[in-house]
Amino acid sequence: MKDIFISSSPHIHTPEDISWIMRQVIYALVPGALIGIYFFGIPALMVIAVAVTSCVVIEAISQKALGQKITIKDGSAALTGLLLAMNLPSGAPWWLVVLGSLIAIVLGKQVYGGLGNNPFNPALVARVFLLISFPVQMTTWPQPRSFFAPAADTVTGATPLGALKTAIFEHKSITAAPDINIMDPFLGNIGGSLGEISALALILGGVYLILRRIITWHIPVVYIATVAAFTGLLWLINPGIYADPAFHMIAGGLMLGAFFMATDMVTTPITNKGKVIFAIGCGLITVIIRIWGGYPEGVSFAILIMNAFVPLINRFTKPQKFGAV
Amino acid sequence: MRNVYRKVPDRCHRKDSLMKTFKGGIHPNDKKELVEDNPIAALPLSDHYYVLTQQHIGAPAKPIVKPGDEVKKAQAITEPLGFVSAASHSPTSGRVKEIIQRVHPVTGLLAPCIVIESDGKDEYMPGLPLERDPFSLQKDELIGIIKSSGIVGMGGATFPTHVKLSPPKDKKIDTFIVNGAECEPYLASDYRLMLEEPQRIIDGARIVMRILGVDKAIIGIEDNKPDAIKKMKEIAPPEVQVEVLKVKYPQGAEKQLINALTGRDVPSGGLPMDVGAVVQNTGTCAAIWDACANGIPLIERITSITGRGIKHPKNLRLRVGTPVKDVFEFCGGVVDAAKIIFGGPMMGIAQFTDEIPIMKGTSGILLLTEDDTNLSTYSACISCGRCVEACPMGLIPSDLSKQGEKGMWEKAVGTNLLDCVECGSCTFVCPANRPIVHFVKFLKSLQRAASAKAKGA
Numbered sequence: 001m002k003d004i005f006i007s008s009s010p011h012i013h014t015p016e017d018i019s020w021i022m023r024q025v026i027y028a029l030v031p032g033a034l035i036g037i038y039f040f041g042i043p044a045l046m047v048i049a050v051a052v053t054s055c056v057v058i059e060a061i062s063q064k065a066l067g068q069k070i071t072i073k074d075g076s077a078a079l080t081g082l083l084l085a086m087n088l089p090s091g092a093p094w095w096l097v098v099l100g101s102l103i104a105i106v107l108g109k110q111v112y113g114g115l116g117n118n119p120f121n122p123a124l125v126a127r128v129f130l131l132i133s134f135p136v137q138m139t140t141w142p143q144p145r146s147f148f149a150p151a152a153d154t155v156t157g158a159t160p161l162g163a164l165k166t167a168i169f170e171h172k173s174i175t176a177a178p179d180i181n182i183m184d185p186f187l188g189n190i191g192g193s194l195g196e197i198s199a200l201a202l203i204l205g206g207v208y209l210i211l212r213r214i215i216t217w218h219i220p221v222v223y224i225a226t227v228a229a230f231t232g233l234l235w236l237i238n239p240g241i242y243a244d245p246a247f248h249m250i251a252g253g254l255m256l257g258a259f260f261m262a263t264d265m266v267t268t269p270i271t272n273k274g275k276v277i278f279a280i281g282c283g284l285i286t287v288i289i290r291i292w293g294g295y296p297e298g299v300s301f302a303i304l305i306m307n308a309f310v311p312l313i314n315r316f317t318k319p320q321k322f323g324a325v
Numbered sequence: 326m327r328n329v330y331r332k333v334p335d336r337c338h339r340k341d342s343l344m345k346t347f348k349g350g351i352h353p354n355d356k357k358e359l360v361e362d363n364p365i366a367a368l369p370l371s372d373h374y375y376v377l378t379q380q381h382i383g384a385p386a387k388p389i390v391k392p393g394d395e396v397k398k399a400q401a402i403t404e405p406l407g408f409v410s411a412a413s414h415s416p417t418s419g420r421v422k423e424i425i426q427r428v429h430p431v432t433g434l435l436a437p438c439i440v441i442e443s444d445g446k447d448e449y450m451p452g453l454p455l456e457r458d459p460f461s462l463q464k465d466e467l468i469g470i471i472k473s474s475g476i477v478g479m480g481g482a483t484f485p486t487h488v489k490l491s492p493p494k495d496k497k498i499d500t501f502i503v504n505g506a507e508c509e510p511y512l513a514s515d516y517r518l519m520l521e522e523p524q525r526i527i528d529g530a531r532i533v534m535r536i537l538g539v540d541k542a543i544i545g546i547e548d549n550k551p552d553a554i555k556k557m558k559e560i561a562p563p564e565v566q567v568e569v570l571k572v573k574y575p576q577g578a579e580k581q582l583i584n585a586l587t588g589r590d591v592p593s594g595g596l597p598m599d600v601g602a603v604v605q606n607t608g609t610c611a612a613i614w615d616a617c618a619n620g621i622p623l624i625e626r627i628t629s630i631t632g633r634g635i636k637h638p639k640n641l642r643l644r645v646g647t648p649v650k651d652v653f654e655f656c657g658g659v660v661d662a663a664k665i666i667f668g669g670p671m672m673g674i675a676q677f678t679d680e681i682p683i684m685k686g687t688s689g690i691l692l693l694t695e696d697d698t699n700l701s702t703y704s705a706c707i708s709c710g711r712c713v714e715a716c717p718m719g720l721i722p723s724d725l726s727k728q729g730e731k732g733m734w735e736k737a738v739g740t741n742l743l744d745c746v747e748c749g750s751c752t753f754v755c756p757a758n759r760p761i762v763h764f765v766k767f768l769k770s771l772q773r774a775a776s777a778k779a780k781g782a
Contacts, residue, residue, distance in 0.1 A: 005664050005700055006675040008763035010749030011691075012353060012510065013699035018707060018756045071704070116705030116757065265709040270723065272710075321719040321741050322348075322580065323593040 018115075021265075022075030024214050028205035029082055029260065035187075035201045036194035039144035040090035044194045048085040050094050054101035055081030062110045076115045080104050083123035086195020086256060087300070088130075091142045091156070096134060100126040120307045121267045124300045131300070141191035159192045160185060160251040164243055165296035174243055185251045192253070199250040206259030215263040218275040219282075223258040224249055226283025234291065242291065254286065257299035267307045274310075274317035281306045344548060346571035347581040349717035351750045353510050353574055353671070355549055360631040360638040361513040365521055367642045368655050374416045374441040374646035375682035376402060377429055381477040382484045383409035388439055394421045397450040399622050401473070402439055411485045412475040413685075414622040415441055416644035418448040430667045430681045431674060438682070441646065452620070459532050459617035467536050467617055474616035475685070476623045479608035480504060480515075480577070481668050483686035486609055490536050496598040498537045500587055503530050503544040505553065505607045506570055506577030509669025512689040514627040515607045517640045519546070519553035522611060523560050529610030530565055532617050537603055540564055543586050544607075547572045574671060575748040579604050581717050593744050608688070623685055628652075634662030634692025647683040649690065662692035663700065670698075671749045703758040712751035712761065718744050722751035722761045729764020734771035742768050 036044045059077035063070045072078075084100050092100075107129070108122030109115065131138045139162070143155045158166065160180050167177035184190050188198030196202070209215045232245040248254070262268065262282050269278050282302045289298025379385045386403035390396060396415040403413045420442045427438035459467060472487035492498055503526065507515040519526060530542045542565045546554050549572045558567045568586055570576050580591045582604060589600040597604055605613075608626055615621040624645055631638040636657030643652065653659050659679075666673035667687055712722035720741050728737040745765045752761045 004662060004675075004677065005698070006677050007664075007700075008760055008766060009666075009668075009673055009675075009747070010671045010753050010762065011664055011666055011673065011675065011693055011698050012670040012753065013758065014351075014353075014754050014756075016754070016756055017758060018704065021709070021756055074704075114705065116707045266707050268708070270708050270710040270713055270721065318721060319713060319716075319719045321593060321744055322584075322717065323590045323595065323744075324719070 018076070019074045021214055022079045024212050025209065025260070026075065026079055026082060028208045028214075029086065029195070031201035031204050032086060032195045032198060032256065033082065035198040036086070036090065038147045039188055039197060040142055040194050041145075041147055043142070044090040046094070047088055047090060047092055047097055047194060048082065050097040051085035051088070051101055052078050052081035054098045055084065055105050058101055058105045059110070062106050063114070066110065068114065071115065074115065077105060080109070080122050083260060084126050086260070087123060087127040087193050087253070089138065089141050090194040091140055092137060096130060096137055100130050103129045116266055118266055119310070120304055121261055121264050124261055124304050128300050128304060143191050144189050144197065157191050159296065160190055160247070161290065161296040168241060173240055175240070180247075180251065182246055182250065190251070193256070196253040196256040199255045202255040202259055206255070209259065209263070215259075216272060216275065218272050219263050219268065219279045220258040222276050222279035223262055223282050223286075224254060226280050227254055227287055230284060230287040231291075234287075248287070248290065252290070252297050253299040257282075257286075257303055261299070262303045262306075267310060269310050269313045269317060271314070271317045271319055274313045277313050277317065278306050278310065281309065344569055344571040345545075345585040346573055346576065347584045347717055349715055349719070349750065350573040350575060350581070351715050351753050352572070353753060355510045355572065357511060357513050357516070357549065359511065359633070360629050360640060361516055363517075363638065363640050365517050365627055365640045365642050368644075368647060368652065370417060370443055370445060370447060371644075371647055371651045372443055373422065373648065374443065374644060375427055375648060376413050376416065376439045376441065376646040377427060377682065377684065378403050378413065378437045378439065379429065380413055380475070380483060380645065380685040381411040382482065383407070383411070383488075385437075386410055386412055388424055388437065390421045390439065392421050392423050395419075396421060396441060397448055399450050399453050399620075399624060401475075401622070402441075405472070405485075409485055409488050411477050412473060412622075413439075413645070414475055414624050416624045416646045417441065417443045418446050419444040428678055428681055430676055430684060430687070433674075433677070454619040454621050457618060457620070459614075460535060462617070464536050464538075467532060470617050470620075471613055474612070474622035476609065476612050476616060477685050478606055479612060479623075479626055479686060479688065480606035481672070481686045481688050483684070486605065486613070489603055489605070490533065492598040492603070497601055498598060498603055499539055499601045500583075500603070501530070501534055501537055501539050501542040502582060502586055502602060502604045503542060503565075503607055503610055504577055504579070504582055504604050505544050505546040505550075505557070506582060507550070508547060508572075508574045508577040509671055509673075509689070510574070511631050511691050512629045512669045513631070514629045514640055514688050516550050516553050517629075518607055518611060518627050519550070520556055523556050525611035525614045526607045527557070527561055527565055527610075528618070529612070529614035530605075531562075532613050533603070533605060533610065534564070541566065543568050545570050545576075545582055545586050547576055574750060575717060575746075578717065578746060578748055580746070593741075626683075626685065626687070628683060628687050629689040630656050630692075631689060632662070632692040633694045633697055634660055634664075636660050643683045643687070645683055645685050649679050649681050649683065652683065652690065653679065659692060661694045663695040664691075664693045664698050666691040666693065671753070672747065699758070701758055703755075703760060705757060706759060707757055709756055711754040711756065715750040715754045717748060717750060718746060720744060722765075723759075725768065726759045726761040726764045729761075729768050732768075732771060734768045734775065737768045738772060742772065745769075
């Protein structure tokens with residue numbers, strides 16, 4: 001008889017391993033990335049290519065240097081690269097993208113021991129690092145135009161949230177901000193990070209993830225609902241200085257954050273109850289930063305802050321065991 | 326509900342939401358099509374039978390024959406040592422050749438084993454099989470027969486049946502459940518028994534009802550066995566109710582089955598009798614009927630030999646003690662097996678040799694090819710929570726696996742280590758392929774060793 005193997009039960013296993021999950025998330029990001037490429041053109045494609053490649057290469061090098069098993073095949077580094085690219089302005093210079101990849105992989109992930117051990121979302125660690133260190137490059141927003149439009153010099157301008165912040169800062173009123181048609185951010189025809197501009201594309205990807213059971217509805221739905229409820233309340237109190245909830249829901253990075261950044265398994269609570277608490281916290285902090293903070297957008301900070309609370313949330317949301325007396 | 330590859334077989338006919346079930350669990354592909362349509366066949370007599378003295382959970386049994394003794398089929402060859410123990414009987418007529426040490430399929434260690442050399446006549450003890458009306462016997466007489474017949478739980482747990490049927494006076498039993506869930510993928514021995522010999526099950530269940538003093542029994546069957554459901558419904562008397570269960574693993578785990586059928590939760594650390602329930606497997610019920618009506622002790626059972634690693638998968642009526650090699654030969658031989666498993670793929674035990682015999686608890690022998698099993702390595706937990714969703718006991722398996730890596734058994738006890746039933750649902754769904762059940766078994770062994778030491782000191 002041939003060699004037979006022994007091991008503890010069970011002897012069968014789901015085909016849904018880590019690399020399968022990572023692939024599904026990458027598929028889900030494709031619509032959002034394509035919209036970014038459509039409106040921002042070749043530079044957006046370059047940012048994505050550089051981010052994905054450098055994340056994978058940096059992961060391989062750092063694992064080799066640390067004497068660890070090289071795990072780039074699991075797809076998590078590629079996903080981190082794609083997520084980072086989605087969170088950058090499409091005009092980001094190549095060195096900024098490579099630096100971001102270095103921060104994401106080394107400082108965001110490998111120093112903690114690699115995938116599974118990182119407390120913070122690696123792509124967001126990199127984004128916030130770059131935002132604080134290179135505010136000019138990180139807030140120069142090329143304006144969208146059709147991929148097929150005749151070549152022209154790139155025009156830059158503010159994001160809707162940025163314009164809102166400026167209007168309130170300078171005029172104490174949101175009426176000074178340019179009017180936007182809500183269909184523009186829904187379809188992607190606005191300035192912003194290259195992957196955050198189309199709410200529709202991101203929702204499509206998010207629904208795919210929920211149907212595939214990669215994520216549950218809890219974090220995205222509760223996160224978006226919290227933002228809607230909080231901004232809605234403020235808008236009802238004074239619509240002159242607070243933008244309406246629909247604007248807050250789809251004009252910024254909320255959809256990208258809620259469906260793709262705040263649902264990172266490693267850095268979010270393990271139970272559904274914990275996920276709800278986490279999502280409420282993300283929503284509240286996002287609105288507080290947007291309305292009263294110095295930055296126009298608060299999604300990245302909110303998620304990172306709530307990442308830090310995950311161990312605590314996990315401790316207080318343990319499931320009830322069967323037959324507990 | 327996480328596995329997107331779940332294949333609810335076409336033969337399932339009801340909407341999921343209408344069926345009884347429990348919280349948690351998984352949907353592995355049931356793979357029963359390999360063997361489920363093969364009628365129960367018998368194996369020719371073997372030259373030798375190897376009856377391990379420990380066929381059950383509890384105290385070992387003591388051999389009462391010695392080498393050279395002539396034995397008849399159904400003659401007792403071991404006697405139980407203590408209440409939680411069970412006798413064994415000779416599977417055929419012949420001579421006790423020797424008492425040797427043999428690998429025990431459950432522990433993997435060498436254990437005493439009585440070798441019976443068959444004389445080819447296959448003669449019963451004088452007077453057997455007899456004909457008697459079990460319903461004219463008293464409760465204590467019936468329990469006595471079950472005990473002396475060496476009947477144990479045949480679903481695989483092998484807990485002595487007479488113990489389960491003797492609850493303490495203060496435990497009022499009002500529900501008797503026959504477990505026909507057969508939730509382990511691949512296996513179909515209970516299914517074939519329900520299809521081909523349902524009367525034995527029903528009559529055995531009625532004996533148990535008489536013993537327990539209950540007037541109703543529930544047979545729970547998973548929805549992937551519509552033929553068995555139909556058959557059992559056809560012949561079941563009014564006091565035996567057939568309930569359709571959702572196809573979900575581990576639907577046949579005792580606590581989950583009771584929860585699905587009655588809504589009662591067996592308390593942590595407790596037994597079914599704490600909520601007034603007793604559960605017996607279909608095969609056990611059939612064995613109870615044979616013993617009480619015909620005086621035949623537990624010397625044979627139905628076993629599924631299946632998986633893509635065996636040439637002709639079969640459902641066989643096998644005598645306890647049959648060498649596994651003879652069984653494989655009868656099934657056309659081993660083709661390409663990477664694992665030989667006693668039991669099902671979720672909770673069965675991988676064997677390192679085929680020099681082992683059939684046991685009372687061998688519900689199946691599964692031969693998995695390398696493609697069908699899982700031999701890859703594991704990585705760090707990514708906190709996806711799939712194990713938490715899958716755990717039917719409401720535990721956090723990921724925490725237990727991390728504690729297992731570090732050997733932190735004391736901390737694990739605080740994480741409800743001892744509530745784990747090792748069903749394997751968490752390990753099945755883990756995307757990082759972490760061997761969580763392995764870690765749990767390891768932690769439990771550390772805990773047992775420490776508590777034994779504490780008692781000794």
